[in-house]
Every structure is written in C-alpha cells, then in structure tokens.
Amino acid sequence: MDWDKLRIFHAVADAGSLTHAGDTLHLSQSAVSRQIRALEESLNTTLFHRHARGLILTEQGELLFDATSSMNKRIDAATARIRDSEEEVFGELRVTTTFGFGALWLAPRLAKLYEQYPELNIDLMLEERVLDLPMREADVAIRMKEPSQADLVRKKLMSIKMRLYATPQYLAEHGEPQDLHALANHRLICQNPRSAQVSAGLNLVQELLTYDIEATLTVNNYYGVLQAVLSNLGIGVLPDYIIEDFPSVVPVLPDVGSVEVPVFLAYPEELRQSKRIAAFRDFVQDEIISHRRSLRAMGAT
Numbered sequence: 001m002d003w004d005k006l007r008i009f010h011a012v013a014d015a016g017s018l019t020h021a022g023d024t025l026h027l028s029q030s031a032v033s034r035q036i037r038a039l040e041e042s043l044n045t046t047l048f049h050r051h052a053r054g055l056i057l058t059e060q061g062e063l064l065f066d067a068t069s070s071m072n073k074r075i076d077a078a079t080a081r082i083r084d085s086e087e088e089v090f091g092e093l094r095v096t097t098t099f100g101f102g103a104l105w106l107a108p109r110l111a112k113l114y115e116q117y118p119e120l121n122i123d124l125m126l127e128e129r130v131l132d133l134p135m136r137e138a139d140v141a142i143r144m145k146e147p148s149q150a151d152l153v154r155k156k157l158m159s160i161k162m163r164l165y166a167t168p169q170y171l172a173e174h175g176e177p178q179d180l181h182a183l184a185n186h187r188l189i190c191q192n193p194r195s196a197q198v199s200a201g202l203n204l205v206q207e208l209l210t211y212d213i214e215a216t217l218t219v220n221n222y223y224g225v226l227q228a229v230l231s232n233l234g235i236g237v238l239p240d241y242i243i244e245d246f247p248s249v250v251p252v253l254p255d256v257g258s259v260e261v262p263v264f265l266a267y268p269e270e271l272r273q274s275k276r277i278a279a280f281r282d283f284v285q286d287e288i289i290s291h292r293r294s295l296r297a298m299g300a301t
Contacts, residue, residue, distance in 0.1 A: 005039040008032055009047065010068040013061065016054045073136040089279045090119035097142035100222030101263070102126040105241050106142070106284075113283045120276060128196035133268050140267040140277055142284070144198045147266045154266040155281070157288050160239050162201040162258035165249040170232040177235070177253060184212045187234030189225050192218035200258035205237055244294045 011021040012032060022032045040047050047061035057065055097106060102124055110122060131137035134151050141147070147154050177183050190205045191197045195218075209216075215234070219225050222238055226246065229236035235252050239261075243249070265284060271277050 002039070002042075005035050005042075006064075006068050006071075008035045009039055009064065010072065012036060012048070012055065013057055013065045013068075016056075018055070070135075076136055089117045089275050091276060092121045092123055093140065093276045093280055094123040094125060094138045095140050095142070095280065096125040096127070096131045096138040098128055098144060099126040100239060101142060101144070101241070103221075103223045104226065104239075104245070108245060109287050112287070113280070116283070117279055120279065122280075133266060136268075139271060139274075140265065140280060143264050143266060144261050146262060146264050151269050152266045153269055153272055154264050155285075157263045157265055157284065158292070159260040159262050160241050161260055162198075162204050162237055163240050163254070164235050164252040164256055165229055165238050165242070166235045166252050167229065167232050167249055170229075170234065171250070171252070173232070180208070180211050180253065180256065183208060183235065184214065186213070187215040187217060188213045189217045189219070189228045189234045189236035191222065191225060191237070192220055195220040198261050200261045201237065201239075204256075204258040208237070241291065244291060244298070 008021065008025060008027070011024050012018060015021040015024065018029045018032045018036070021027075022029045025032065036047065043060070043064075045060045046058050047064060048055040049058060095102075095106075103126060107124060110124075113120065113122070125131065125138060130143065131141065133139075133141055133147075134149060142157070144160075146156070174186060177186060188208060190208070191201060193202060193205055193209075217228055217233060219228065222242075225236045225238055226242060226249075228234070229238070229249055230246070236249075238249075240257070243251070265281060267274075267277050267281075
C-alpha cells in the first residue's frame, strides 16, 4: 500500500477537511482529493462520508485511521530514539503528572533543568487521567501509584502523605484545634470527594467529614486548595511535599494523615536509552534528594 496516500488519508481524517489537510501538507485541495479517491479505489471501499460541513469517516475509514494512528506513533517513537542517539539533550519531552504535583512541586523546579539543558523543550501535561505511555500519549510520567503496564520502566521516587495545614494567621484568629472533634469549629478545605484524586486523599477527607464539619470549601485540585489556605479561609488537606516551598503554612494536628502514597516515575521500555529521559529522570531524582534534605533540616529546627 502506498505510504504517501496513507499519510494524506491520515491528515484528512485528523483534520476532517480536505482544505485543512492540504494546508498542513502544503498540497492543493484537488491534489489531496485525487489521492483520497485513488486510495479508495485501490481498497475498493469508501473511506469518508462527504457532506457540506466536512468529512466523516466510514466504518472502514475508522479501521484504517486506527492503523495509521498506530503507525504514526511508532514513527514518532523511532524518530525520538534516532534523535536520542546524539550526545546532546535537545528537542521535545512530553511529561505528564497530576495537576497538584506538576503545579506545586515540579513546575517551580524546572528552571534548573532548563539551565542545564537550554535546548530541551518540556511539554508539561497536567491532568488526573493516566495517559498511555506505550501508545506515546506522553514520553514520561510521574504517577501517584505504581504503573500496572508491564512494558514500562518504573522507579519509585518517594512516598507522600495528605495532611492538614493552615496559616499561622488563620490559627491565631480562629484557634488551633487540639483534636479531630475540634475541626467542627473550622472550615475544612479539600478536594471535592467526586473529583479525581488519589484514594488515600479521598479516604482521609471522608474520615474528616464524619466529625460534623459544617463549613467546607471544596476544590477540584490541590493548587486551588492551597490558594484558599494561603488566603486564610480555613484548614486544608494537602500533600506534605508542599511544606518545603510554602513556609507560610504550618501543620495542623500533625499526627493526622493519610496512608503513604508512592510516587513513581515511568517511561516506555523503548525509550530506555533516551538521553532526554535520562536527563529528566536524573534531574527529578536529584531534586527529590534535595527535597528530603530540606525536610530533614526543617524537622531538626
């Protein structure tokens, strides 16, 4: 089968338009249309339903689009491996992690990585959904649980816990609770129990809500929870990694916390030799070591 025709078909299916695909491929609309007709004739099938608003894939077109999507991802992986055979670390690295960890811990530290590798371009994708690494939805992931897929290289970075935090100003104005029952006199700030989050955090929130807490503020991510805590709105449930970078919040009821949540770094086996992956992995590991040292120093003072 003619790969050039498949390439054009994929662009049309992805764009849903001959004109838009032509713009992407730097071809005229008529040239794109001829290639699609030739492909349909060679397969003896119709790949698109044509109407005034654009093109919609037929069932046979969907099958072919799944195949070309898989081929494109494999080509991307091969291209990445070829580029990574060079000595220098450069190009795009797609990193996925949760919104909280990415916004509160990882992103503030990336300046150090860029100083070391100025030609590296990070595409940081923050979402709770677990992206499919073998299918190249991302190159590397930092996840709050051990990845289950067998074809991934994974390394445990650290363990975290969800704990209670507030500002000294809030505690001075409203008093510091001495036990869980006293939380009923405070506003609890936490992730909405219906929002995507690690089960340890959800279990802690559900336990706290059994103590007749009437005033709550729920947010769908930890960044929002932290901003509300910093604004002196109440006592927040937050991951303990925030304590190093946000000294304006202090622990509340320090013996209360979730079970430990493991943090793993993972990437596809086929990228094991990637210099971009290695650079990012070593950077994160060094920052974790520095993070632990800072926490120990804070605990000693």
